[in-house]
Amino acid sequence: MAIYCTGDTHGDFSRLSVRQFPEQKALTREDYLIVLGDFGGVWDGGRPEQHLLDELERRPFTTLFLDGNHENYDLLAAYPTISWHGGLVQPVRPHVLHLCRGQIFQLLGKSFFVFGGAASxxxxxxxxxxxxxxxxxxxxxxxxxxxxxxxxxxxWWPEELPSPEEYETARQNLDAAHWQVDYVLTHCAPDSVQHAILGTAEQDNALTAFLEKVSRHAAFSAWYFGHYHRSQVLGEKYHLLYTDIEKLC
Ligand SMILES: [Fe+2]
Structure with missing residues (x-):
């Protein structure tokens, strides 16, 4: 069993075709492909979008996605929330699941702290x-x-940035896990990592500041994120992904 990650898809799932992602031939529903926000598959709710989601559902693996700053939060809110592998998800198809903010999931014996969102x-x-x-x-x-x-x-939706309740949920779940997880998955990066990517502090905000606290106080093996439309490894632990598909474990 395996977990793969990729960056922003923005509603274009061509990189998940068999030709571009041939590893899927050996995958099952117990294998996961995680989109690190700006999924874009819940955007206008139209028929072409429904066909795209149906096509994703037909992939042999289970697709998981974080939210980013390019999601339709009104449409997303209409999907019911259920418990799944230790956290909360919103299934948009039986095997295409939105990972809710501040949750810690247990997958393949590893723990994943997930906190989507970003400022446009x-x-x-x-x-x-x-x-x-x-x-x-x-x-x-x-x-x-x-x-x-x-x-x-x-x-554009104001929900692109987390609410006070979502920050509190994240803190409570991290407290319960003693701030120790195997992986952190987010859409944007902590302040200091974002500075290294952009060379400026101009895009700091409440979310990147919160993530900076997580980066300083939590113990984790690796942190994967998207949003900045390039692929780059920063330090030893921070993995920025865009169109690459990387195997986590
Ligand atoms: Fe983004």
Missing amino acids: HDIQGGVLDPADPDWRRQAKILRRRGVSYRVLGQS
Whole structure:
């Protein structure tokens, strides 16, 4: 049995085809492929998206995903939450599961602390509110200027960053585990790791600060994350993944 990880898929699961991921020929439902946030398979709820999820369900392995900053949190919230391998998940298909924030899962004899979410940084034009009667005109101006923007409830959700309750859940579960896990899985990185990747502290936020505390206080063997659209190993423990598929254990 095996666990594989990959970075942001943004609704494009072509890297999970048999041709690009031939290892799956030997995998079963007890093997896992984890997408480290910005899954993008719960985005507009349309028929093509449903077919993509059905296709994922037909893969021989079980797909797990963290949430990132590019998920439709309204649609995601509509899926029921169940207990699974020691933590909470939302099945979007029987074998395609959203790993909820702050949970610790036991898989193949290893423990995984999972905490998704990230702050969007590709919104120089800001977030437009459809409740504002002028938003379409503003959007047109931004498009004409080539400035990226997002629309509240359509392409951006405040839930991209964790709530106070989710931080508290994470703390309680880490306390119960004495802050010792085998793996940490997140979408974005702790402050210090993010600085090393970006060369700036400009994108620090409450989540990256919380993850910095986890990185300093928790004992773990390896930390895997996505979000920054490149693959890189930082120090000995921090693995940034994008399109690579890496075997964890
Ligand atoms: Fe992201």
